[in-house]
Amino acid sequence: MTASAVETADVVIVGAGPVGLMLAGELCLAGVRPVVVERSPRRVPVPQAGGLVGQVVRLMDHRGLYEGLSGDAAPPRPVDVFPYGAMPLLLGGWADNPLYAFTIQQWELEAHLEAWAVGLGAELRRGQELLGFEQDADGVTARLTGGSLRARYLVGCDGGHSRVRKLAGIGFPGVSARRMVVRAADAVLPESERRALTDEPASPGGLTYRRTDHGVFASVSIEAGVHRVTAVEWDRPEVADGEPVTFDEVRAAVARVLGRDVPMGEPGGPGPHVLRRLPGFNTRLADRYRVGRVLIAGDAAHVHSSIGGPGLNAGLQDAVNLGWKLAAEVRGWAPAGLLDTYQEERRPAGERVVVSSQAQLALLAPGSEVTALREVFGELLADPANARRIAAMMAGADVRHPSAGDDELTGRWVPDFPLTRAGRPVRPAELARTGRPLLVDLTGAPERAGVAAGWADRVDLVVATSDAAPADALLVRPDGYVAWAGADAASLADALRTWFGEPR
Helix, strand or coil, rough: CCCCCCEEEEEEEEEEHHHHHHHHHHHHHHHCCCCEEEECCCCCCCCCCEEECHHHHCCCCCCCHHHHCCCCCCCCCCEEEEEEEEEEEECCCCCCCCCCEEEHHHHHHHHHHHHHHHHCCEEEEEECEEEEEEEECCEEEEEECCCCEEEEEEEECCCCCCCHHHHHHCCCEEEEEEEEEHHHHHHCHHHHCCCCEEEEECCCHHHHEEECCCCCEEEEEEEEEEEEEECCCCCCCCCCCCCCCCHHHHHHHHHHHHHHCCCCCCCCCCCCCCEEEECCCCEEECCCEEEECEECCHHHHHEEECCCHHHHHHHCCCCCHHHHHHHHHHHHCCCCCCHHHHHHHHHHHHHHHHHHHHHHHHHHHCCCCHHHHHHHHHHHHCCHHHHHHHHHHHHHHCCCCCCCCCCCCCECCCCCCCCCEEEEEECCCHHHHCCCCCCEEECCCHHHHHHHHCCCCEEEEEEEEECCCCEEEEEEEEEEEEEECCHHHHHHHHHHHHHCCCCC
16 A cells, blocks of 8 residues: 555444444444554553443344343343433333333443454454544545544544534524532442432332532442432532532532432542533434434434433434445445435434433422422323333334335334244344344245345345234344334335335
8 A cells, every 4th residue: 555545434423432333333234344543552442331221222232232242141121210310110011111211321332333343344443533524425535543544434423522513513502500510429329318319210220310599419329238319409609610510519419419418438459430520411413313424423413411321312312214325325235315314213212212311300300390390290290101102212212114015013123022933932122133124024925035136235135924914924123223024025115116126
């Protein structure tokens, strides 16, 4: 290679966090060669998100990652209780409970996703920072500290301060909630004390909340005897951004919120342990997710409060929605406008997350009027229909992508129903491990098989039976959403063309 030569890749991904690594793995499954560039020379175990909440749990199951991440060999199970605005959603006993969750530290998630993506063939280049890029009709040239890299597309998965978003000129409107100060620390907290500090039943990981006249206290189990405690206060004197936070500062904030001192101590061991102060929350949503051949995903596209754990749910679903569409463009079979559906589908989902997080923050605020609102809201949540609706919003299970189908299934996440294939039981999630589109035919109609043959290079036909079949056949996209459901072979052909291009 000469000094002036430029290396090439199919797709350059900026950022090796969970979203960038998930996108890299998805592209590899679809036969595309991504290069992930990350400015940090090594993965640093910084305490950030502490679990996965929502539809993303079932998404991990679809990729065969759930057992390794959760340590649970059984299929995902919905949770019985989860907080919404520090109010309990009691969900136990529902046959169609949509809210799934399990605890995992973000650095552990990143380690799993890195091993998965690299094992599939993704190239990860650490210690390379994006300096700039230029795009034209045929591709994007990324200028990096290690040289230049030319690709068909560039995707920014580089967080809330995304350089890709800024360089692309994508607006990031929103609001900053500077009235509040959030302090958090990992602390040794006796279990008897922790139980006395909450009014509500615990969610997964022992997550509990307590709202008082002075703020909000939250606690979640990190390891035996160690909890991550958080104190949220409103209208406190501002602290200089550069002033280091101390454990005593967090302990004092907890005391102010609860109205008494709490016997909490600093944990031992190497950690990492949380000790931080946040001057409120930013809530922002990108005005576009795409400019030509440059796209953004995850926190680069949307930031919001962490209440309810929506960040990884939204970001990882961005990655899986984008991955197969980007691969279709690179491999040359994408129908016209397919890549545009990424923004059309995921930006409304981002708006939904923004609304939910802002509503929950409003329910946490101090004041007698908020207390009255919480009383009314609590009565509404006692109605299972209302609780189910809120749970679906938190999970992202209420998302229905625009589609031409009139049936209830099209545009929604594929339901989890029992199947029998070749005499053996199988779940839809197990069929999805390849990341390819699926035509699940539950009657074995030869006319549908004849139609599907034209797309055999990119769509897998699975013939199975079920006593609980929701339709004669389902066409399922790689991101787990139903593209078509029904029996008619002609409408199946239309759906195949719409989503997966012309037959070979």
